[in-house]
Amino acid sequence: MLRSEAGLQTSVHLRLEAELLLSCAGADVSDHHAARFQALLRETLDWDDVIELAMQHGVLPLLYWHLDHADSSLVPEAVYEQLRTYFYANKLHNTRLTDKLLNLLRQFEAHGITAVPFKGPALAVAAYGNLTLRQFGDLDILVQERDCGAAMRMLVSQGFRLKSHALNVQQEMVHLSRCAYSFIHDADGISVDLHWGITAAMEYPDRAFVLPLDTVQVWERLESLSLSGTRVPSFAPEDLLLMLCIHGSKHCWERLGWLCDIALLIHAYPEAPWPQIRSRASRLGCRRMLDLGVLLAHTVCGVALPEPVLQQVRTEAVVQSLARAVERGWFASVESEMGMVARSRFYVRMRERWWDKVQYGVLLAKLVMRRGRM
Secondary structure, three states, X not given: OOOOOXXXXXXXXXXXXXXXXXXXXXXXXXXXXXXXXXXXXXXXXXXXXHHHHHXXXXXXXXXXXXXXXXXXXXXXXXXXXXXXXXXXXXXXXXXXXXXXXXXHHHHHHHOOOOEEEOOHHHHXXXXXXXXXXXXXXXXXXXXXXXXXHHHHHHHHHOOEEEOOOOOOHHHHHHOOOXXXXXXXXXXOOOEEEEEOOOOOOOOHHHHHHOOOHHHHOHHHHOEEEEEOOEEEEEOOHXXXXXXXXXXXXXXXXXXXXXXXXXXXXXXXXXXXXXXXXXXXXXXXXXXXXXXXXXXXXXXXXXXXXXXXXXXXXXXXXXXXXXXXXXXXXXXXXXXXXXXXXXXXXXXXXXOOOHHHHHHHHHHHHHHHHHHHOO
């Protein structure tokens, strides 16, 4: 990804290890950023810290990719070999999960179920153009709500079971209060998250981040992509962008890898219909989430954006403030996490419509009351 000069202009002071990580938040870099990456390699770096940060933020494959294209003599041999070993282990892991995904999609199709993979291998190909450059741990598959029961039974027939032992599949079917369930295959350890909404609603407040699929008609806009030589259903880039921005916002953008996904997706689709995307986000009440993801992708990853889009996101004072909060939190501590009060405040500020703020407050109050009774 050719990075504009906006990249790396964060609002906080970064230690060298964090700056090195940010300097490779893409698949390719401009001459300017390549020179900065090389300069950082000449500094005295705590490589254990670099690797720990890269693992935490889900960008270890990208880090190795850039090191492999830099002057490797600047990297301690043991560090380079450690990252190389991880990179190829991740490649095998991703290939293994992709094979499993393709088999499951064939099974879904045989049962008359339209199943759409997102995140995981599909996102690696759609945004990165390379299955090996994205770090992911499980498979995410979305079906329409009417097909949820059949999809759950199909997964069970393939040797999967619900990760939660509290209820079996039949009991879960009685009350589909969530919009995702996690399955695991005991024989190979592969996990599948089956969705019929975009974000999992494991706790009450998360339901404020569910994207109403029927409203945006994403099913009618489905496209296809080639995954290991097989054509599979894929979300239209403009829908995928909204999904990723909502997902990142739900998790307060705690991982840099989620931002890399967005930056590379925007770069892969330079003709994105921005007026329609922002209009759709406004109707759904997630325009501020979209603007936050887009602003961070520009200022941190350096992705190029049309000037009208830049002007719009730069005039959003709340979005600018949220972006600074995200940047401060990334590298404050490897083990730091946003507390419940700070997270709740962040969620409320991310919603531009007052009734969404009220809904979130009500859901949060229910969660607090429920935990209080435990």
